[in-house]
Amino acid sequence: MAKELVAGQRKNKYKIVISKDAISEKNLAPLLHGHNKALIISDDGVPPKLIKRIVEICKPSTKVFKIILQHGEKAKSIQNFKKILNFLADKNFDRTDLVVSVGGGVVGDISGYVASSYLRGIEFVQVPTTLLSQVDSSVGGKTAINISAGKNLVGAFYNPKGVIIETAALKTLPNREFKAGLAEVIKYALIKNNYLFSLLETHAKKILSMEHNVIEEIIYRSIQTKAKIVTKDERENGIRAILNFGHTFGHAIEAHGKYKKILHGEAIAKGMKIASKISYLENCINEKDYKKIIDLLELYKFDLSLDQYKYQELKPYIFRDKKIKAGRLNLVLLNKISKAMVTSSFDLRNLQKGLKD
Ligand SMILES: NC(=O)c1ccc[n+]([C@@H]2O[C@H](COP(=O)([O-])OP(=O)(O)OC[C@H]3O[C@@H](n4cnc5c(N)ncnc54)[C@H](O)[C@@H]3O)[C@@H](O)[C@H]2O)c1
Numbered sequence: 336m337a338k339e340l341v342a343g344q345r346k347n348k349y350k351i352v353i354s355k356d357a358i359s360e361k362n363l364a365p366l367l368h369g370h371n372k373a374l375i376i377s378d379d380g381v382p383p384k385l386i387k388r389i390v391e392i393c394k395p396s397t398k399v400f401k402i403i404l405q406h407g408e409k410a411k412s413i414q415n416f417k418k419i420l421n422f423l424a425d426k427n428f429d430r431t432d433l434v435v436s437v438g439g440g441v442v443g444d445i446s447g448y449v450a451s452s453y454l455r456g457i458e459f460v461q462v463p464t465t466l467l468s469q470v471d472s473s474v475g476g477k478t479a480i481n482i483s484a485g486k487n488l489v490g491a492f493y494n495p496k497g498v499i500i501e502t503a504a505l506k507t508l509p510n511r512e513f514k515a516g517l518a519e520v521i522k523y524a525l526i527k528n529n530y531l532f533s534l535l536e537t538h539a540k541k542i543l544s545m546e547h548n549v550i551e552e553i554i555y556r557s558i559q560t561k562a563k564i565v566t567k568d569e570r571e572n573g574i575r576a577i578l579n580f581g582h583t584f585g586h587a588i589e590a591h592g593k594y595k596k597i598l599h600g601e602a603i604a605k606g607m608k609i610a611s612k613i614s615y616l617e618n619c620i621n622e623k624d625y626k627k628i629i630d631l632l633e634l635y636k637f638d639l640s641l642d643q644y645k646y647q648e649l650k651p652y653i654f655r656d657k658k659i660k661a662g663r664l665n666l667v668l669l670n671k672i673s674k675a676m677v678t679s680s681f682d683l684r685n686l687q688k689g690l691k692d
C-alpha cells in the first residue's frame with residue numbers, strides 16, 4: 336500500500352510518497368505543474384532505465400534536460416556545482432523552472448545545493464534511489480557539497496518541493512549499499528522508534544531479502560521518525576542532534592580509513608555499538624538492553640569489530656567532530672532503547688573503554 340508523509344513547516348511543507356512504483360504520472364504530474372523546464376541530475380551508477388521513465392513522464396508537459404555525473408562522493412565538488420549552474424544559465428532556466436535529482440545522497444546533496452543557490456533558489460524534487468537516501472538524505476532539507484578542507488562544509492538548509500520514493504528502485508542496488516542504508520534504519524529504532532525496533536527484530540529475514548511490504552514499512556517508519564525530528568528543529572539547534580547517534584565515532588572511523596575502506600553505514604554500525612557501550616558504562620542503559628542492541632546489529636550481519644582502531648588514533652577525529660560546542664564534546668547516548676539524549680557530562684575513561692571490543 337502506498338504511503339504518504341508530510342515534513343517541513345508552513346510554507347516549506349513537502350509531501351513524501353512511498354510505494355513500490357512511486358515514479359508515476361500520478362505522483363510526478365502535480366510536482367511538474369507550472370514548470371516549463373526541468374533539469375534531471377543523476378549519476379552513471381543509477382540505472383538509465385529509471386531515468387528514462389522519469390523523462391518520459393515529464394516530456395509531454397515539460398522540456399527536459401539531463402546532467403549525468405560520474406558516480407561517487409567526488410561528484411559533490413565545487414567544479415560540478417559550477418558546471419551545473421552554468422548549464423542552467425546557458426539554457427535560460429528561470430525561477431519558475433525545476434531541478435529533479437535522481438539517485439543517492441550524493442546526487443541529492445549537490446542537486447539540492449544547486450537548487451538552493453541558482454537565482455537564490457528554484458524548486459527541486461528528490462527521487463532518492465538508494466536506501467540511505469530514501470530513509471535519510473532526501474528528508475530534512477540539508478544540502479551540501481565538499482571542499483578540500485572537508486566533507487559537507489558548504490551547503491544550505493533547503494527543503495524540496497516533494498520526495499518520491501520508489502522502493503522497487505532498490506532491486507538494482509548492490510547489497511553492500513543496501514545494508515549500509517539499514518544502519519540508519521536501526522539508528523531511528525534506537526533513538527526514537529520502539530515499534531521500528533520490534534519490526535527489525537521480527538522481520539530480519541524478510542528485510543534482508545528485500546520483501547516489498549516490510550521494506551516499505553521500515554522506510555515509512557524511518558522517515559516518519561526523521562520528519563518529526565527535523566520539522567521540530569529545522570536548523571539543528573536542538574533535538575536534531577540525536578540523529579547523530581553513533582556518528583561521532585562512525586565519522587572518526589570513516590576519516591581514519593580516509594573514506595575508502597568502509598561505507599558510511601558500516602562505520603555507523605560500529606559507531607552505534609560504541610555509543611551504546613558508553614551508554615551502558617555510564618549506567619544509562621542496563622546490560623540486557625545493551626545486549627539486545629548488539630544482537631540486533633548482529634542479526635543484520637554488521638561487522639562490529641573494533642580491534643583495528645586505537646583510541647589514540649581515533650581521538651583527533653572524535654574531538655574534531657562538528658558536535659563540539661564551547662570546547663565540550665557532546666555525545667548522543669541512550670537512556671533506554673528508543674530514547675536518545677545529548678550529554679557532555681560523561682567519564683572520559685568510559686569513552687576509551689567504549690572503543691574496545
Ligand atoms: N543531506 C543529508 O541530510 C544527508 C544525510 C546522509 C547522507 N548524506 C550524503 O549522502 C551521500 C551518500 O549517499 P548514498 O549512500 O546514497 O551514496 P551514493 O549517492 O554515492 O550512491 C551509492 C552508489 O549507488 C549507485 N546507485 C544509486 N541508485 C542506484 C540504484 N537504484 N541501483 C543501483 N545503483 C544505484 C550510485 O550511482 C552510487 O554509485 C554522502 O555524500 C553523504 O554526505 C546527506
Ligand SMILES: [Zn+2]
Pocket residue numbers: 519582599603
Ligand atoms: Zn548517517
